[in-house]
Amino acid sequence: MDVFVLLGSFILLLIFRVPIALTLIISSLLTGIYMGVDPAALVQRMVGGLNSFSLLAIPFFILAGEIMNEGGISRRLIDLANVLIGRIRGGLAMVNVLASTFFGGISGSALADTSSLGSVLIPMMKKQKYDADYSVSVTISSATQGVLIPPSHNMIIFSTAAGGVSVGALFMGGLLPGLLLGLAIMILTYVIAVKRKYPKGEPVAKEEIPKIIREGLLGLFTIVIIMGGILSGMFTATESAAIGALYAFIIAFFVYREVSIKRMGVILHNTFKTLAMVLFLIGASSAFGWLLAMLRVPQMVADALISISPNNFITILLILIILLLLGMIMDMAPLILIATPILLPVAISAGVDPVHFGVMLILSLGIGLVTPPVGAVLFVGSAIGRISIEKVSKSMLPFYGAMLTVLLLVAYVPSLTLWLPSLFE
Numbered sequence: 001m002d003v004f005v006l007l008g009s010f011i012l013l014l015i016f017r018v019p020i021a022l023t024l025i026i027s028s029l030l031t032g033i034y035m036g037v038d039p040a041a042l043v044q045r046m047v048g049g050l051n052s053f054s055l056l057a058i059p060f061f062i063l064a065g066e067i068m069n070e071g072g073i074s075r076r077l078i079d080l081a082n083v084l085i086g087r088i089r090g091g092l093a094m095v096n097v098l099a100s101t102f103f104g105g106i107s108g109s110a111l112a113d114t115s116s117l118g119s120v121l122i123p124m125m126k127k128q129k130y131d132a133d134y135s136v137s138v139t140i141s142s143a144t145q146g147v148l149i150p151p152s153h154n155m156i157i158f159s160t161a162a163g164g165v166s167v168g169a170l171f172m173g174g175l176l177p178g179l180l181l182g183l184a185i186m187i188l189t190y191v192i193a194v195k196r197k198y199p200k201g202e203p204v205a206k207e208e209i210p211k212i213i214r215e216g217l218l219g220l221f222t223i224v225i226i227m228g229g230i231l232s233g234m235f236t237a238t239e240s241a242a243i244g245a246l247y248a249f250i251i252a253f254f255v256y257r258e259v260s261i262k263r264m265g266v267i268l269h270n271t272f273k274t275l276a277m278v279l280f281l282i283g284a285s286s287a288f289g290w291l292l293a294m295l296r297v298p299q300m301v302a303d304a305l306i307s308i309s310p311n312n313f314i315t316i317l318l319i320l321i322i323l324l325l326l327g328m329i330m331d332m333a334p335l336i337l338i339a340t341p342i343l344l345p346v347a348i349s350a351g352v353d354p355v356h357f358g359v360m361l362i363l364s365l366g367i368g369l370v371t372p373p374v375g376a377v378l379f380v381g382s383a384i385g386r387i388s389i390e391k392v393s394k395s396m397l398p399f400y401g402a403m404l405t406v407l408l409l410v411a412y413v414p415s416l417t418l419w420l421p422s423l424f425e
Contacts, residue, residue, distance in 0.1 A: 003295050006031040010288075020334045021277070024284035031291055042287045049286025050279060055160060057167070058278060060241030061153045063271045064222060064248040065112055070259050070267055071252025073219045074116040077102040080216030083204050090193020091201030092128055093135075094186050096121045097142040101182045102220055104146030109153075110369050110377045113143035118384045126385070128199055133395035134192065136385035140377045140392075141399040142185050144366040147332070148178030148359065151226050151241065153278070157333055158358045160282065161289070161340035165354045167237040168230045169421040173355045177363060177410045177417060184402045192398070218255060222248050231424050278333060285337030292341060301342050312350040316411055319343055319350075320364055327368015331376060335365050352414075359417045363410055367403050370396065 010027040018026070025046075032042050081098035088094055096117065103113050118139040125135035147154050150171035159165045192198075204212070226244040229235035235243065253261055305318050322343070326335055339361065347357040369377040372393050382389045410416055 005034050021280045021284045024288045028287040045287045045290045046283040050283050057238040057241040058153045059275045060245040062274050064245040066267045066271050067248040067252045069116050072256045072258035076215045079212045086201030090198040093138045093189040096138050097186045100142035104149045110143040110146045113146045114377050114380045122385045132385050132387045133391045136381045136392045137395045140370045140381035145178045145182050147366040148174040157336050161337050169355045170358050172420040173359045173417040181406045184406050188402045289341045315350040323364035327365045328371045332365045356414050356417045
């Protein structure tokens with residue numbers, strides 16, 4: 001009955017569209033009252049969930065992404081990608097994918113990627129006679145790289161929910177799967193472009209190429225600072241994030257100089273707004289997760305999945321199906337916080353390394369961002385492209401196929417995730 005009160009109230013509140021953070025708090029409070037748990041204990045669990053040094057990296061990563069987004073990085077990354085692959089058949093679509101690869105490594109956010117790059121590239125693609133639904137599909141599917149390619153604040157959230165899995169290992173573990181996802185989408189865009197006879201990109205003037213490369217690499221050097229600091233052992237993830245944010249500030253305001261220092265107020269406002277939502281969710285989910293553990297829900301789920309089949313292959317497949325289905329109806333951050341304490345023990349019992357599971361989970365939920373009915377990135381892309389979600393969803397079918405193929409490869413070929421982290425142990 002305790003489990004029924006916790007999960008039943010949670011599902012009921014979701015049906016009534018109560019914000020997820022409030023849903024977590026209310027369902028935890030109702031269950032605590034039913035069980036006779038002191039409400040002060042739940043508050044302590046919420047505060048304790050935020051008492052983690054690694055969480056300090058999140059505001060700096062968000063700030064760096066906001067600064068680079070405001071500071072003109074989007075256009076420069078598009079120009080850099082265009083220099084590299086723009087002359088190929090369907091070049092602008094491939095530029096879209098490569099620019100997302102670059103931008104994802106700076107912002108760590110699929111939503112920011114779609115909002116920033118999509119507002120430029122979707123109109124450009126439509127102007128060059130690309131179909132509107134295809135333009136949106138390329139943009140939103142490639143944006144999912146942002147949740148995998150380091151630095152990703154979603155990896156930090158998983159690290160916290162998983163009890164302290166190495167952030168550096170998670171960052172390195174997500175790199176190859178993120179690049180593989182980008183490659184798979186790029187191959188698909190080329191095949192479709194040839195089939196539909198989409199145009200080649202326009203040539204870039206030779207005298208402009210050095211400037212485009214120089215300015216593009218200056219922005220991308222943010223990733224080198226963050227990852228280099230972590231992997232070399234010179235900085236913690238938090239210190240690297242802070243230095244990366246400082247570098248982004250210098251590049252945006254004193255090198256690119258496309259934006260006035262007065263915009264810093266808007267940047268900080270957007271950063272604090274996003275940060276407040278993330279931290280509120282982490283605190284609320286800590287109390288919820290404590291009750292789940294107290295009621296032995298993770299063990300019950302593990303026993304139920306193992307009872308279906310003792311085969312580890314089947315268990316991993318069932319985990320992926322659960323994550324994909326959950327990703328269709330809930331946002332990413334709360335799902336990381338809710339699903340990790342439940343499914344991580346199941347994955348470990350099936351022989352899955354925690355870093356490997358983290359990348360599987362992030363990729364699965366990333367696919368959920370572009371899947372109806374609650375795909376936030378799908379909604380934003382459709383709004384920018386001024387096209388219905390139904391049309392985009394239909395156009396997304398081959399892209400879903402590519403993303404699911406990569407997900408299965410990541411799930412069943414652990415070396416794709418664990419090889420790079422093993423080099424830096």
